Amino acid sequence: xxxxxxxxxxxxxxxxxxxxxxxxxxxxxxxxxxxxxxxxxxxxxxxxxxxxxxxxxxxxxxxxxxxxxxxxxxxxxxxxxxxxxxxxxxxxxxxxxxxxxxxxxxxxxxxxxxxxxxxxxxxxxxxxxxxxxxxxxxxxxxxxxxxxxxxxxxxxxxxxxxxxxxxxxxxxxxxxxxxxxxxxxxxxxxxxxxxxxxxxxxxxxxxxxxxxxxxxxxxxxxxxxxxxxxxxxxxxxxxxxxxxxxxxxxxxxxxxxxxxxxxxxxxxxxxxxxxxxxxxxxxxxxxxxxxxxxxxxxxxxxxxxxxxxxxxxxxxxxxxxxxxxxx
Ligand SMILES: C[S@@+](CC[C@H](N)C(=O)[O-])C[C@H]1O[C@@H](n2cnc3c(N)ncnc32)[C@H](O)[C@@H]1O
Numbered sequence: 473x474x475x476x477x478x479x480x481x482x483x484x485x486x487x488x489x490x491x492x493x494x495x496x497x498x499x500x501x502x503x504x505x506x507x508x509x510x511x512x513x514x515x516x517x518x519x520x521x522x523x524x525x526x527x528x529x530x531x532x533x534x535x536x537x538x539x540x541x542x543x544x545x546x547x548x549x550x551x552x553x554x555x556x557x558x559x560x561x562x563x564x565x566x567x568x569x570x571x572x573x574x575x576x577x578x579x580x581x582x583x584x585x586x587x588x589x590x591x592x593x594x595x596x597x598x599x600x601x602x603x604x605x606x607x608x609x610x611x612x613x614x615x616x617x618x619x620x621x622x623x624x625x626x627x628x629x630x631x632x633x634x635x636x637x638x639x640x641x642x643x644x645x646x647x648x649x650x651x652x653x654x655x656x657x658x659x660x661x662x663x664x665x666x667x668x669x670x671x672x673x674x675x676x677x678x679x680x681x682x683x684x685x686x687x688x689x690x691x692x693x694x695x696x697x698x699x700x701x702x703x704x705x706x707x708x709x710x711x712x713x714x715x716x717x718x719x720x721x722x723x724x725x726x727x728x729x730x731x732x733x734x735x736x737x738x739x740x741x742x743x744x745x746x747x748x749x750x751x752x753x754x755x756x757x758x759x760x761x762x763x764x765x766x767x768x769x770x771x772x773x774x775x776x777x778x779x780x781x782x783x784x785x786x787x788x789x790x791x792x793x794x795x796x797x798x799x
Contacts, residue, residue, distance in 0.1 A: 634666065647668045700763050
């Protein structure tokens with residue numbers, strides 16, 4: 473069997489999961505350990521019973537490790553909530569609109585960022601599920617150097633900052649996020665100890681007045697899987713942004729946290745499990761106007777040829793690196 477033949481069921485599984493998520497059915501089943509019948513679900517959620525039954529039966533057949541049907545009751549098993557599984561679903565949801573519009577993007581009848589966009593809320597959930605592996609290493613770094621203020625650039629929904637708030641409650645925490653959808657900045661349920669700024673990490677001059685920094689040496693700018701996105705406009709653009717931070721916050725620390733990127737040849741020889749997720753992750757970047765994730769060697773030379781000075785490269789997770797820079 474070729475990978476294409478095998479992928480057909482996988483494609484439909486993902487489509488079914490995304491639809492069940494978007495219609496609240498996964499949440500509904502997740503709240504009912506004893507299971508639910510299609511009749512109950514379709515009545516409570518105003519869902520087409522026949523389509524629902526065919527989707528759930530399809531999942532019971534194809535992913536029995538997650539979905540079960542007994543005496544007409546459908547249940548979701550606990551393994552379904554493992555972070556790698558949830559991450560895959562949120563990643564697919566985040567880029568669903570983009571993939572549906574791939575022919576239009578290819579034929580240039582639509583433009584990414586104008587008629588087509590990724591979903592910021594789901595992207596944020598997916599990123600958290602992947603990037604939380606790096607949080608302990610970043611938090612240890614904040615603790616070791618006794619930073620008083622931490623500014624998370626491209627903070628998404630602020631999950632990393634919430635983690636720091638719990639671990640190091642004395643640290644002043646500020647999140648900067650461009651996508652209101654991702655940050656849910658207008659929501660009331662924000663953690664009161666964290667200040668959120670709806671702003672562009674590329675224009676620190678715009679929101680500088682909102683930071684009110686006491687000690688520049690005790691200030692850390694951190695960004696987790698954000699800066700590679702800037703590379704879409706070219707290395708020079710990224711270096712211009714680094715210069716802005718250097719000029720404005722000389723003496724502060726910048727911690728770049730990035731998933732390691734791979735060249736085509738190095739991707740081809742990765743073990744299958746890593747190759748699958750990494751190649752999908754890399755594929756989506758050029759389609760959505762993001763620069764590609766880069767290897768540690770490329771990040772090193774990019775930073776070294778900019779205005780900021782690279783102090784160390786530390787592993788945050790087998791596949792995530794931290795670049796410690798002095799501004
Ligand atoms: C891959 S997500 C990472 C989110 C979060 N840092 C995490 O680790 O889960 C990238 C985030 O950066 C945000 N972002 C991208 N460009 C930005 C910019 N110029 N200014 C502020 N945020 C930006 C995106 O909206 C998105 O929330």
